[in-house]
Amino acid sequence: MTYYEYIGNMHMHTPYSDGEGTHREIADAAIKTKLDFVIVTDHNIWVDHVQGYYGDDQRGYVLLLTGEEIHDRNRLPQVNHCLVYGTQREMSEYAHHPQKLVNAVKEHGGLSFLAHPFDTQIPWQQDSSAIAWVDWDVTGYTGLEIWNYMSNFKTYLLTPAQTLRHVYQPHKAMIGPSVETLAKWDALLASGQKVVGIGNSDAHGTHFKVGPLQRVIFPYEYLFQCVNTHILPLTPFSGVVADDEALIYQTLHAGRAFISYQLLGSARGFRFTGQGATGSAIMGDSIRIGASGGVTLQVVAPARATIKLIRHGETVAMETNKENLTYVALQPGAYRVEVWKLWQGVERCWILSNPIYVDGR
Ligand SMILES: [Zn+2]
Ligand SMILES: [Zn+2]
Numbered sequence: 001m002t003y004y005e006y007i008g009n010m011h012m013h014t015p016y017s018d019g020e021g022t023h024r025e026i027a028d029a030a031i032k033t034k035l036d037f038v039i040v041t042d043h044n045i046w047v048d049h050v051q052g053y054y055g056d057d058q059r060g061y062v063l064l065l066t067g068e069e070i071h072d073r074n075r076l077p078q079v080n081h082c083l084v085y086g087t088q089r090e091m092s093e094y095a096h097h098p099q100k101l102v103n104a105v106k107e108h109g110g111l112s113f114l115a116h117p118f119d120t121q122i123p124w125q126q127d128s129s130a131i132a133w134v135d136w137d138v139t140g141y142t143g144l145e146i147w148n149y150m151s152n153f154k155t156y157l158l159t160p161a162q163t164l165r166h167v168y169q170p171h172k173a174m175i176g177p178s179v180e181t182l183a184k185w186d187a188l189l190a191s192g193q194k195v196v197g198i199g200n201s202d203a204h205g206t207h208f209k210v211g212p213l214q215r216v217i218f219p220y221e222y223l224f225q226c227v228n229t230h231i232l233p234l235t236p237f238s239g240v241v242a243d244d245e246a247l248i249y250q251t252l253h254a255g256r257a258f259i260s261y262q263l264l265g266s267a268r269g270f271r272f273t274g275q276g277a278t279g280s281a282i283m284g285d286s287i288r289i290g291a292s293g294g295v296t297l298q299v300v301a302p303a304r305a306t307i308k309l310i311r312h313g314e315t316v317a318m319e320t321n322k323e324n325l326t327y328v329a330l331q332p333g334a335y336r337v338e339v340w341k342l343w344q345g346v347e348r349c350w351i352l353s354n355p356i357y358v359d360g361r
Contacts, residue, residue: 003232003256003282005268008037008248009224010067011083011115011148011200017043021205021220023064027054029220030062035228036237037063037248041083044070044092052241063237065245069115072096077129081115083145083200086249098138111142111253113198116151118180124160142252143196144185146352147177147259149227150202150218167217171263174226176340176349186313189334189355196252196284197336197354199227199259225262230270232256232282255284255354264343264350271300272337272353274329283354288361294330295358299337301325305350306340332360 012026013019021029023040030038031054040047046068055061067085071078072095080098084091087110094101105112117133131151156173157163166173177199188195201223207216233251237244251257260267274281274297277290287295299307300323307325309317312334317327329335335358339351 001234001280001282003234004236005230005232006036006237006248007034007228007230007260007262007268008039009035009201009203009228010039010085010198011041011069011145012038012203012220012223013042013069013205014040014047016045016047017069019204020207020216021203023047023050024054025205026203026220027062027064029224030064031055031059032221033224034060035062035224037065037244038224039065039067039085041067041069044068044073044095046087046090046092051245053239063241063244063248065248068092070095070101071131077131079130079132079134081131081133082141083113083115084110085113085252086110086245098135099140102138102141106140111249113143113145113196114138114141115145116148116202117144117184118178119148119151120155122154122157122163124158124163128154143198143255144181144188145200146181146185146197147199147227147261147349148202149174149200149223150204152178152227153218170218170222172344174261174263174348175346176261177352183313185336186310189336190312194255194334194357196255196257197259197352198229198252198257199261199352200229201227227259227261230258230260230267256282257354258283259352261348261350264341264348265303267302267339267351269300269302270339270351270353271298272356273298274335274356274358281356283356286357286359288359289330289332291361294328295356297325297327297329297335297356297358299325299339299353301339301351303341306347308338308340309335310338311335329358332358334358
């Protein structure tokens with residue numbers, strides 16, 4: 001089967017909420033960094049009439065779509081941020097009730113992802129608070145935001161001195177996504193739930209002033225080269241906004257996607273597939289163990305790296321300094337892949353796949 005591959009970022013803000021870059025500036029940053037699509041997710045507002053292809057023949061094009069990040073403003077701290085895509089209408093009227101929100105999004109043909117679910121407080125900043133997901137009895141959401149760059153970055157800011165150092169050299173600080181989020185993902189998968197994982201920037205383009213110095217910390221352009229989501233649709237983008245939007249959401253819904261930390265190198269071409277007696281599978285798919293044996297899982301990494309195959313939190317196979325991993329799965333369960341790479345002296349997370357769901361006989 002041939003899959004097309006598109007790279008996108010699906011969580012960012014403009015002045016419609018607390019971001020500082022306009023839709024056009026975001027599109028320009030996305031074109032410069034060669035993203036194929038971006039989804040702008042302002043807090044509790046669905047911004048109409050901005051969707052479309054931006055750019056020109058010379059610079060290239062990016063598809064910009066509207067989504068939304070919804071939470072209950074009356075709840076303190078303002079926990080339970082939910083990313084909503086594909087509803088084509090304002091959904092923040094359901095903000096006060098996360099389960100009703102998730103249900104309503106589904107009824108409107110949309111997708112919902114629990115954003116930065118294990119967000120933490122910056123310990124030395126009295127006024128910062130942890131914006132985690134707390135209502136874990138909610139069901140029916142599409143998936144989790146496994147790697148939110150900005151939320152994750154906060155975990156490296158343990159002291160003011162460390163913060164100053166890391167804000168100027170974020171690439172030295174960043175290692176990988178929240179361990180708690182990965183553990184929760186594995187626990188949900190182990191319980192039999194299908195959970196799609198995505199990775200995003202949560203870019204705001206915030207201006208930062210220290211005396212006469214002024215700079216934008218974490219510009220959109222920088223963050224668009226960090227944590228992104230790759231999708232693998234079966235057909236290419238057509239150039240028609242509504243069609244390509246539908247293709248993006250179908251592919252995401254199917255979990256045919258993986259997350260990459262692009263600063264370590266392009267992850268284009270990464271594949272995680274399965275082959276069994278009853279057929280073949282790619283990330284997001286289910287595949288049955290045939291009567292004659294198991295399912296052969298195969299990982300192809302774009303460069304030599306450490307490849308880990310994980311089932312319900314347990315590493316069941318690992319290769320180091322290799323581009324391939326092959327494993328015969330005899331046990332049912334959700335299998336996912338992590339690829340780690342030595343970069344600037346530290347082993348860092350490069351790629352996170354969505355699971356292949358291996359069903360029993
Ligand atoms: Zn948020
Ligand atoms: Zn956000």
